[in-house]
Amino acid sequence: MSNIINYKSWRRPEDQIRRSQRGDYQDQPNKRLKKIVLRGVLLFFLIYLGYFFFYSHFFKVDKIEIAVTDPDFNLTELNNYLNEILAKKFLLLLPRNNYFWLTNNFLARELKNKYIIEELVIQKIFPKTLKIALKEKVVNLLYQSADNIYLINLDGQVLSLIGERIIINQEKLIKVSDESNSEIIINQKILTPGLLSLILEINDNFNDYLPNLKITEYRVTDAKTNFIKTIIDNGPAIEFTDKLSLEEQLNKLKQSLEQEISDISKLEYINLRVKEQVIYK
Numbered sequence: 001m002s003n004i005i006n007y008k009s010w011r012r013p014e015d016q017i018r019r020s021q022r023g024d025y026q027d028q029p030n031k032r033l034k035k036i037v038l039r040g041v042l043l044f045f046l047i048y049l050g051y052f053f054f055y056s057h058f059f060k061v062d063k064i065e066i067a068v069t070d071p072d073f074n075l076t077e078l079n080n081y082l083n084e085i086l087a088k089k090f091l092l093l094l095p096r097n098n099y100f101w102l103t104n105n106f107l108a109r110e111l112k113n114k115y116i117i118e119e120l121v122i123q124k125i126f127p128k129t130l131k132i133a134l135k136e137k138v139v140n141l142l143y144q145s146a147d148n149i150y151l152i153n154l155d156g157q158v159l160s161l162i163g164e165r166i167i168i169n170q171e172k173l174i175k176v177s178d179e180s181n182s183e184i185i186i187n188q189k190i191l192t193p194g195l196l197s198l199i200l201e202i203n204d205n206f207n208d209y210l211p212n213l214k215i216t217e218y219r220v221t222d223a224k225t226n227f228i229k230t231i232i233d234n235g236p237a238i239e240f241t242d243k244l245s246l247e248e249q250l251n252k253l254k255q256s257l258e259q260e261i262s263d264i265s266k267l268e269y270i271n272l273r274v275k276e277q278v279i280y281k
Helices: 013-054 075-086 104-114 193-209 246-259
Strands: 063-068 117-125 129-136 141-145 148-152 158-161 174-178 215-220 227-232 237-241 269-271
Touching (some): 063 075, 075 104, 075 129, 104 117, 104 129, 141 193, 174 193, 193 215, 193 227, 193 237, 193 246, 237 246
Parallel strands (some): 063 129
Antiparallel strands (some): 148 158, 215 227, 227 237
């Protein structure tokens, strides 16, 4: 039985290879186009995700809840300051008011640069709420040496340097000025607790004894002194000591003003530190 070959349909193997290669070559532009389109779609999707998560209003922190312990705390001022913080940019482009870019550490650092804080709790609630609970440090006195103002407690310990930070009711706090501009180190103890207590006592009781005199300033000769100078408006410096009771010192001052001193404005100083004596010049 003989084999019949159809010469019209028969192709040499070389011709089939060339045809296959020609088909693959024709399909390459289509494959490249598909890859370009796929990459474009993927890039667009990534850009959309980036915009959605980092720039859209859905994750913009715009609801702020504040809780403070001091009824005199200026909540409006704090709220405005927080809005200033949130308006800042991260890496020049990314908004800080975004839920994902706003970190607790960043907020804590910014707030502690502005306020004297004892306790601070920051909580972010998804997707756009910020809760802050803040308790200010209790400050007893301010201590000024040179151009620096420090916070000190009743133990005489230097708590911190104020700088540009805000203290609630700062105008009501007593400020003691150091005449020698002593070098002050944070956490060191300067004035004795007895002297600090005396300053507070003078501030509370002076006008009960001498209502016509007004203390404008408290001064010390240096950070290790054992007496306090009170500067009287249009008057002398009056020196008190914690070695005698304040009552004794104010009584003998009052008696001297009634019996001996006719015009206190002409005096340079009055020394009450010696028992049963009033020394003045």
